[in-house]
Amino acid sequence: MGSLRQRSGTSRRTRDASDQETQDARTRILDAAERLFAGGGYEATPTAEIARLARVPKGLVFHYFPKKIDVLVALIDERTLVEEAPEVEAVPGDAARSLSRLARRLPLRASPAMRRILFREADTHGSVRDRLGRLNGEIIRRARFALELALPTPRGDAARLEVAAVTFAAVLLHQENLCQLTGHHIDPDAVAELIAHALG
Amino acid sequence: MGSLRQRSGTSRRTRDASDQETQDARTRILDAAERLFAGGGYEATPTAEIARLARVPKGLVFHYFPKKIDVLVALIDERTLVEEAPEVEAVPGDAARSLSRLARRLPLRASPAMRRILFREADTHGSVRDRLGRLNGEIIRRARFALELALPTPRGDAARLEVAAVTFAAVLLHQENLCQLTGHHIDPDAVAELIAHALG
Amino acid sequence: MGSLRQRSGTSRRTRDASDQETQDARTRILDAAERLFAGGGYEATPTAEIARLARVPKGLVFHYFPKKIDVLVALIDERTLVEEAPEVEAVPGDAARSLSRLARRLPLRASPAMRRILFREADTHGSVRDRLGRLNGEIIRRARFALELALPTPRGDAARLEVAAVTFAAVLLHQENLCQLTGHHIDPDAVAELIAHALG
Amino acid sequence: MGSLRQRSGTSRRTRDASDQETQDARTRILDAAERLFAGGGYEATPTAEIARLARVPKGLVFHYFPKKIDVLVALIDERTLVEEAPEVEAVPGDAARSLSRLARRLPLRASPAMRRILFREADTHGSVRDRLGRLNGEIIRRARFALELALPTPRGDAARLEVAAVTFAAVLLHQENLCQLTGHHIDPDAVAELIAHALG
DNA sequence: TATGAATGAGTCTTCATTCAT
DNA sequence: CATGAATGAAGACTCATTCAT
Incomplete structure (x- = not known):
């Protein structure tokens, strides 16, 4: 606890x-x-x-x-804290590893039990839903930021970068939530690598 | 209904x-x-x-x-049916469009209300969880299949293709579930395009 | 009961x-x-x-x-009924006896217990208060009517007759309510006689 | 307060x-x-x-x-005081005005809130009931005394005078209690006049 | 097959009152 | 004197489930 x-x-x-x-x-x-x-x-x-x-x-x-x-x-x-500090975890020039690091340390300070509650009770009360939304937003923001730092300028399509960030966030939250229920597993590192490749 | x-x-x-x-x-x-x-x-x-x-x-x-x-x-x-027929919707040579088609028609026959129930009550009873798991599996299978058909042989890394399929499934389910709660939106077509690019 | x-x-x-x-x-x-x-x-x-x-x-x-x-x-x-039928109980020419009759048979069909509740819970719910108000009104109406019938025309002051009716109603309700608590007793017949005398 | x-x-x-x-x-x-x-x-x-x-x-x-x-x-x-001092407020020779004065200044020193409590909680505790009973008694006593002083000797029926006192007390208390609930209004002066006339 | 009265364990919540500090 | 955490009995109300008809 x-x-x-x-x-x-x-x-x-x-x-x-x-x-x-x-x-x-x-x-x-x-x-x-x-x-x-x-x-x-x-x-x-x-x-x-x-x-x-x-x-x-x-x-x-x-x-x-x-x-x-x-x-x-x-x-x-x-008992739930979405870290919104602009911590930079990017590895310049290495988008894959930048995302991997993000995956390894979600901007969510919470025990495993609290994580379960956060996802499970999203319907129960607005405050839970809000927190979850903020977590989602923060992950996207970080992913975007990490990619911006990691990719060489001039980067390609800005919209594509955004999609990449959103996709990665989706995978991370999906893993936290439904994967635990369905029993599937996702390797975030592999997804990071995939996305990096798409942008590279 | x-x-x-x-x-x-x-x-x-x-x-x-x-x-x-x-x-x-x-x-x-x-x-x-x-x-x-x-x-x-x-x-x-x-x-x-x-x-x-x-x-x-x-x-x-x-x-x-x-x-x-x-x-x-x-x-x-x-009132929930995970279509497990081997319907092929792939567009040979166009991975992005193949995934887009999948996104447009999830292998899930269910009303919007039933979809909500499916995700919301995953904890309530094993049968719900099972159905959800099967949906997840089916989406992955289809994504994989679509990509296999769409990509020219010899394709590259089989593992990467798998990751791509899993990622796309994650995005689709994430959209069905948490996006509705948090209010975020994802454009599956853009994600399809991103993934296709990663595999291209 | x-x-x-x-x-x-x-x-x-x-x-x-x-x-x-x-x-x-x-x-x-x-x-x-x-x-x-x-x-x-x-x-x-x-x-x-x-x-x-x-x-x-x-x-x-x-x-x-x-x-x-x-x-x-x-x-x-x-279990409470305020009789609002225009029953006439007046004794023409005898105001005192007319009021006495009214006292003897309040236009309230209710057991002693219900009467207690009616007065006791007047603050508890609007419906009780309403019923009590209607009882009060009905008693006044009857008293007025009885006096009108009993007194020889032309009667004197109409206003005085009204006051008499109100006074008599007050006495009857007071007896039903507070007299039971304070232990005092009132003889309605005597009051009837007093009022009749005032109008006579 | x-x-x-x-x-x-x-x-x-x-x-x-x-x-x-x-x-x-x-x-x-x-x-x-x-x-x-x-x-x-x-x-x-x-x-x-x-x-x-x-x-x-x-x-x-x-x-x-x-x-x-x-x-x-x-x-x-x-915060409730029933004044039991033998204050005489009678106007010799004018019973109506004597009663009116009594009505204008009940022998009850209490705020409107306390008055409400006094009537409302009569069932709650003996001390409240007692106080209420004493108030009733005092009003009767004063009314009787006022009438005795006001009426010319030899007065008529002593019993009738008593009834008059009791009636007037009933009206005053009824007004303090139920009239507030039922919304009816009584003009004590008119009642005083009526009673005086009955005795006159 | 259809019905709604009956059941009682359980749920959230309230509240007067106590008591250690 | 002052305080607010602690206590637990009791209260209103809920609800899945049963069952006689």
Whole structure:
């Protein structure tokens, strides 16, 4: 359950039992919800189950999150981060490797469970959908930027470059989402190479 | 609400053709469920609501579908068809146009509502997930086949061709699913052209 | 628990156990609610308690009355009747006795419990308030009418007659409502006599 | 929110007079409760809402009033005063005007909100009912006294005078309570005149 | 085959009240 | 005195499912 906001200072601790027990109730609730939402889905998870797993009384869940949906929103809000910094990861002159790097490090700071939730609950609440949209946009932006840096100027068709970026983003998100369900696998490096070749 | 299987024998019926009212209860139930599942999701749709929209008594829903999940399964089963016939749509010598044709006619016979359900409820039941997986596989197979036919022999790298097929399938499904949620748009023709160029 | 809509045919029955047991669930629910609302008030009465007293499962209450307030509304609607027929009860020439008769038979068909509810829950729902308002209006109308018939023409001040009617209505309703709480008693006959004297 | 008891000693305080903000917590709590009870009723008002409106922490409400009902009792106790002093307001020789004066100044020191609470929550707690009963009694006593003073001796029937007093009290209380709900209006002066005429 | 009343476990949510700090 | 997290019993309402007719 990788929380995004671990208080600093916790890191040096010897990771003793305090992790499990001492952590404040709100965090434990979110931890539990993260696990359960990822497993069975938002709708199928009773708040009582969240409380039980978090070892807090039922009422406390509503003390922190007046409505059930607020738990999901808080989760998306606090444990999902779409990095929008202009980090440049491009390898000049090597479009394939530039895309590969992007694939290896999606601009999404989130635990595997939170990723599952992000894709699974896109219909459940606008905030989830928004976050997903922003992720999509950011990936496209980065892919575009990486390609711009990687390709020698003057590059060819600008529109084609855009299509390449969009395509690569589609593949990455498809892999995060449906591939997990259908069992198919995609090798992003191979796709990167393909796209680079198309632009080269 | 385009039902897939109401064709055989229906034409000869002497019963009046007032499709809307006279249609048998089972069909009306599925119609209602299709609309509601697509709109609010399976979990959030009460069977009573289905019955109301279908203008049938509540008990009748359970007469035809003993468990609620059976409605969803029947929907997937009867109103979703992944065409696995070896229809060849390739344009020899023109990979881009071959892929474009594939994009224009996904091997999926299903109403827009059913498509939404297919993607949305992938987690809900194995049968949905299976169907989705089969769709994915079929698209890849067709893309591969189309490319094989379109490209001049001897083609280059077989592995690259496979990657191209997978990539194109990813884009098509991504468009069907997440693009509808995030609001992004992809032009499949442009992607087809890009991929063709990569293989050319 | 005097239901207003006793099906005809029930009357001849020998009032055996069927009264208690055979009566349909909806009626038993209303019976229970009538008793409990009159006793502890609407807000303080849980629906579960209604179900228990009615010997029906909890869910059935909501089968008939989707919202708790609907029970109260149904009660007011079905077990409270403000008689608005122009029944004349006046004794020509005897205003006092005319008013006395009115007092003896309020134009309100309702059990004592329902009367308690009517006054007690006036704040709870508009339908209750409306009914109460109509009762008030009807009493005034009748009092006015009775006085008009009773007094010899030409009567004196029409305005005074109106005030008399309003005053008498106030006394009757006050007696129905607050007197029960404060423990005071009013003799309507004496008030009737007083008013008659004022007009005489 | 006219508090009844904040008079003594408050004047000498050196604390700044910013009544609104500085006022002690207990007073603010009662102010909030007065408003909320009058608006939505005692049962429907959560203590948390009282605390919020009073801008005090939830726990403080229970510091001052260990049980929720204590807030209501304190309100009735401190912000409701039935004046039982033998103030004579009669106009000798003019019964109508004597009663009118009584109507104009009920022996009830309470804000409009408190008046609403007094009538509305008569069922909620004995203390409210008692206060209401005492108010009723006091009005009758005053009406009787006023009439005794106003009418020339020897007066006529003592019983009739009593009935007149009771009737007038009924009208006044009816006006305070049900008239506000039903929307009817009564002119106490006209009633006073009517009654005076009856006795005259 | 058709029907809607019946069932009761379960769901979200509320709230008075306590209590450690 | 003051505070707000903690508690858990209770409340309204939902809903899949059963079943007698």
